[in-house]
Amino acid sequence: MPNVCTDGYFTPNDPPRLGPARQNTKSDIMNIFRDVKTDLVRILETMVAKGILPDGLDLSRVTVESPKERAHGDMATNAAMVLCKQAGMKPRDLADILAKALPDSDLIASAEIAGPGFINMRLKESVWFDVLRGILRLNTAYGDSDMGTGTKVNVEYVSANPTGPLHIGHARGAVVGDALAGLLLKAGYDVCKEYWVNDAGSQIDSLGWAVYWRYLELLDPKAYAITDEDAIKAFTVEMGAPDRELEYRGEYLIPAAQAVLDTFGESLISRGADGAVKPVPVSQWLDPIRLVAVEKMLDLIKADLAVMGIVQDVFTSERDIIQSGKVDSVLSYLKEKDMVYRGILEPPKGQKLDDWEPREQTLFRSTQFGDDVDRPLQKSDGSWTYFASDIAYHREKYLRGFKRQINVWGADHGGYVKRMQAAVQAASQGEAALTIKLCQMVRLLDKGEPMKMSKRAGNFVTLRDLEAAVGKDVVRFYLLTRKPDAPLDFDLTAVKEQSRDNMVFYVQYAHARTHSVFRMADEQMPDLDVSDAALAAADLAALSGPAEEQLLRLMAEWPRIVESAAEAEEPHRIAYYLYDLASTFHGWWTQGREDTALRVIHPEEPDVTQARLALVMAVRIVIASGLSVFGVQPRNELN
């Protein structure tokens, strides 16, 4: 995937990565749910061939899943209930026939009917051991799926205005977008991670003004102090923009101003007869300053993202989209389709606008695609609205081959969803589909008390502050412990607590514990072969207890979890699965406290020890596989 915008500050990153040190080898995918379903379908087809069932069965609603109740067996299918109408049979009659045929499978030991027509199946014990060996063989590639069939998906996230460092408000979208991309990659999609750079709007003008002032300040700190309101006022008046305010005053602009000074020297000012620094007219400095300022801000943002372990593949410049004529071309495209017209909108309801006046505008017919009103494409000064360039950008993504697009936005952009989806439909002849993930606010707390932040006071918490306070992995995992569309409290103290109610710690502790068991085994049984090969070849008969079976069963579900989370585009499900697995593992491990026979390490019984260590290793692998989706490094020990 080439980077499309590489002018100036758009230095391309490395090409999209294909995941952590692996190829998506479709042939080497393990998923026993799928295997059982394949067998089930095969048996159904045999029954069709024999004339027991009619041709042309719709099997789309047939599922194979693990029943909630352990007593119901290993897996259950609803096939009889879903197919009974098509087959013209009563559910239980069909279930009866099916249940008799199922043990024909290599995987299924027995099947029986329950409830309204469920078929509960017991799998052969060897199936679970095969799962364990498969995990050891595949390592963290276990859980990979081919459900995406290499379909191209574009995930756009962060996309913060390049006007300053990222702060906590950006953190959630950044992490959710990155994890979603990781999840889709694991599920077999061809994922492109993307950032849309709004470097063309009025905010960039504000940035330019602020940086110019900082530039003046560097040249003459006394005359142009950032704290000197009178001087600032005099400056804006002199520039012919008395309403202009310096919106951005953070110190992070000083390096940008220094870069301006390094690049342009004193060519953006004049000197009075006394040598005093004098600003020159806006037209002479705004363009060059904006360019340098955006470049520096984008560097800052990329560095912030890198601290969080986020590296996106493509950065697309709004300015570039506009200057290359892509907005004009998408507009003429839409005009051809009669999607654009000149018209006057009704005044918005529910809020008073003092300065509202009827005005003829260039409008996009988004109502034809379910939006509430048609949306303006041009500002009154003739320049494009943000919406117009965004349409051009999304069409650009479509033309690059992305028929599936995902945007991760803050919930405050919710009102923008329908028009953007409408635009993507219109600009792709209905071929591309855009889904939008809205992330709710994160409330930053400390010891249960909300932390007071204000941009004005300059004490807002940056992403870097957050990372420095608790660490990248904690931030990433914690922000994924709740579905994005629900608000989230982030407590700086609680998140570092080492107890069960902190998911991050609890899962990491389970992973660390798998390592400590191996360290202990090495101490107590230095001669035991614990190589991958030895574990894979171990006699697993010792793992037939209920607790072991529970662990194996849970780990067998991992590929299914990946697929359903990818299908739902909900990475947080991975977090809950890992918590569940950690809990089951801790419980199994603790059995050894009450009954020494159940301990992992038995110096007198190397076979049993080896089998149990194989199980521990599998748990370690599955946890690591899950954490890799989140971009979180598993811990080998704690403290």
Add this chain to the structure above:
RNA sequence: GUCCUCGUAGCUCAGUAGGAUAGAGCGUAGGAUUCCUAAUCCUAAGGCCACAGGUUCGAUUCCUGUCGGGGACACCA
């Protein structure tokens, strides 16, 4: 006023490509530590899945409406 989103145990939250007796943590009440990490585990109590209709063999899940919390509503992004 319109649109989006959420409503599940006392609290914080999972779950729902429609499935069998709705789960977890905290908190509450008990219990386990000569022991591979007690940084952990076990047991118990706790529910009209906001409410009302609809779709069907079956709805916490899908549809419609009501109520309640949050968010958004020209020429900012």
